[in-house]
Amino acid sequence: MASEKLYGALAEFDTTASLFSACEQIRDAGFKKWDSHTPFPVHNLDKAMGLPASILPWLVFVMGLTGAGAGLLLQWWTSAVNYPLVISGKPLFSWQAFVPICFELMVLFCALGAVFGMFHLNRLPQLYHSLFRSERFARVTDDKFFISIEAVDPKFDKLDTVELLKKVGATHVELVEE
Amino acid sequence: MSGHHQVTEVDPASVTISAKHGLWAKLPIIFFCLSGIGIGLTLMGGFKSHEQIKQFYFSYLTAFLFWLSIGLGGLFFVLVQHAARAGWSVIVRRMAETLIAPLALFAVLFIPVALGAHDLFHWTHAEAVAKDPILQHKAAYLNLGRFYTFAAIYFVIWGGFGFWFFKRSTQQDKSGDRQLTRKMQIVSGPALLLYALTVTYAAVDWIMSLEPHWYSTMFGVYYFAGSVVGMFAVLTLIAMAARRAKVTADLLTVEHFHDLGKLLFAFTVFWAYIAFSQYMLIWYANIPEETAWYAQRWPGAWRKISVMIAVGHFVVPFFFLMTRITKRARLPLILAALWMMVIHWVDVYWLVMPTLHPETVHLGLTDLGCTLAIGGLYLGFVTWLWRKHPLIPVKDPRLAESAAFENF
Numbered sequence A: 001m002a003s004e005k006l007y008g009a010l011a012e013f014d015t016t017a018s019l020f021s022a023c024e025q026i027r028d029a030g031f032k033k034w035d036s037h038t039p040f041p042v043h044n045l046d047k048a049m050g051l052p053a054s055i056l057p058w059l060v061f062v063m064g065l066t067g068a069g070a071g072l073l074l075q076w077w078t079s080a081v082n083y084p085l086v087i088s089g090k091p092l093f094s095w096q097a098f099v100p101i102c103f104e105l106m107v108l109f110c111a112l113g114a115v116f117g118m119f120h121l122n123r124l125p126q127l128y129h130s131l132f133r134s135e136r137f138a139r140v141t142d143d144k145f146f147i148s149i150e151a152v153d154p155k156f157d158k159l160d161t162v163e164l165l166k167k168v169g170a171t172h173v174e175l176v177e178e
Numbered sequence B: 001m002s003g004h005h006q007v008t009e010v011d012p013a014s015v016t017i018s019a020k021h022g023l024w025a026k027l028p029i030i031f032f033c034l035s036g037i038g039i040g041l042t043l044m045g046g047f048k049s050h051e052q053i054k055q056f057y058f059s060y061l062t063a064f065l066f067w068l069s070i071g072l073g074g075l076f077f078v079l080v081q082h083a084a085r086a087g088w089s090v091i092v093r094r095m096a097e098t099l100i101a102p103l104a105l106f107a108v109l110f111i112p113v114a115l116g117a118h119d120l121f122h123w124t125h126a127e128a129v130a131k132d133p134i135l136q137h138k139a140a141y142l143n144l145g146r147f148y149t150f151a152a153i154y155f156v157i158w159g160g161f162g163f164w165f166f167k168r169s170t171q172q173d174k175s176g177d178r179q180l181t182r183k184m185q186i187v188s189g190p191a192l193l194l195y196a197l198t199v200t201y202a203a204v205d206w207i208m209s210l211e212p213h214w215y216s217t218m219f220g221v222y223y224f225a226g227s228v229v230g231m232f233a234v235l236t237l238i239a240m241a242a243r244r245a246k247v248t249a250d251l252l253t254v255e256h257f258h259d260l261g262k263l264l265f266a267f268t269v270f271w272a273y274i275a276f277s278q279y280m281l282i283w284y285a286n287i288p289e290e291t292a293w294y295a296q297r298w299p300g301a302w303r304k305i306s307v308m309i310a311v312g313h314f315v316v317p318f319f320f321l322m323t324r325i326t327k328r329a330r331l332p333l334i335l336a337a338l339w340m341m342v343i344h345w346v347d348v349y350w351l352v353m354p355t356l357h358p359e360t361v362h363l364g365l366t367d368l369g370c371t372l373a374i375g376g377l378y379l380g381f382v383t384w385l386w387r388k389h390p391l392i393p394v395k396d397p398r399l400a401e402s403a404a405f406e407n408f
Helices: A016-028 A045-049 A056-082 A095-121 A136-141 A158-167 B019-044 B050-083 B090-109 B111-115 B126-130 B133-138 B144-175 B178-206 B219-244 B254-285 B288-297 B302-320 B324-328 B330-355 B365-388 B399-403
Strands: A006-013 A034-037 A145-150 A172-177
Touching: A006 A016, A006 A136, A006 A158, A016 A034, A016 A045, A016 A145, A016 A158, A056 A095, A095 B254, A136 A145, A145 A158, A158 A172, B019 B050, B019 B365, B050 B090, B050 B111, B050 B144, B050 B178, B050 B219, B050 B330, B050 B365, B090 B111, B090 B144, B090 B219, B090 B254, B090 B365, B090 B399, B126 B133, B144 B178, B178 B219, B219 B254, B219 B330, B254 B288, B254 B302, B254 B324, B254 B330, B288 B302, B288 B330, B302 B330, B324 B330
Parallel strands: none
Antiparallel strands: A006 A145, A006 A172, A034 A145
């Protein structure tokens, strides 16, 4: 199948500790387009991989402001512009009464922003991924740990990268096609 | 995974302030001197006219409630850590314990409030109550006999628990007895219930009853929320000081400060939630005997203080403390903690003082003097404990867990 493009190299590890130190070495080798795969969250793996802080908090912050602003706008327009109705002698635009709804919409927008922002940053939904071609990769949901380095990474080299992955402690390395 | 501390044995002497720590060892003297200066400033305010005497009592009540709130916030913190069997907080728990050990001191400091009850509380005036059907109706609760009895009960509970928890924890420093941790955990549950009741009643007795016609069922929580904010500000500053004095055996890390910052932020938001809820319900219902309290604080001179509290106690710290950057950097966190202490004092002042000066804001030397006098005395005792006991519970079974704690 020479016409198939190469996706990258997939390396298998037995323990979190060996994965952890391998990640640190891959990071230090200067790779950019690579990822680690584990059956459960491994704390501080993001630091070992040298990942920058997620932009998700900022996304949630902006969504929160949007939600609160939208809530205020909605209430201002409905109760002071479109259908002005005096309630218990209070001004049409009574911000005190609007706070709870602004607050709730802020929370709602934050929650939606957090969940869907997370989906987006994780590139989900994704129905197909090249790594699923590897049969061994199925055990990532069970008891094995993996590192994948993509062929599009400028540092990637068919032979050298496989060598490097073996050197940093992989128990098995394979090349995966797209 | 990375940089876990292996805590085997912490030498108690290395985490106790001693003569070799220079200025840190002199903190008790410095605070007692500040207290002396405070007393001097208070005396300068004069006690000749009835006006001056009333000013003293109100300033004193403000200062008393402010410093008491720091101790009560500390008691809440210690109780909750035990009830939740918290691991991360063990390193800073002793610092909070030094805040609660001298809580009994406030029973003595309460004497001027007890003596000044007639000048502070309108409901103590028998002739005024006789003409006032509402106050007659409330007389079953608002009377001096009950007022003093309840105050005595509060101080027995606060002083007792403050001393008890400090004593057990410092005992463990020597014996390493794990049963003490269990004992403290068992007591913390019922103690929290008593704590909630006493703080609520005390806030009603000593602050809300300044305006005896007014009532708000949220008032106890309001004082509590402010107390915890003030306490986390003080606790953060103590932890910063301990770090600076190098009495933390390098176990206190940026992770603990990050958590203290998070709690300061969280309780600032909680305070705002309570403050706004109380305000909005009263605003919405618009019943004269309820709105009177806010009406006194909105028109006129008190309006700018009200705005200052809304902005300074919520809006600014909310955005400032939201990001992890400010909570993990030293200077921004110190500034935030100092500011929250100041604005918490303003909040207490705003609760008490409009009763005395409905039309104007008189920030005077007596206010400063009383705050220094009580604060100096209280913090003098707190820092004196730092010289007697390790600032870290060296044999707490969860110390290693606390030292290894990291935020993800």
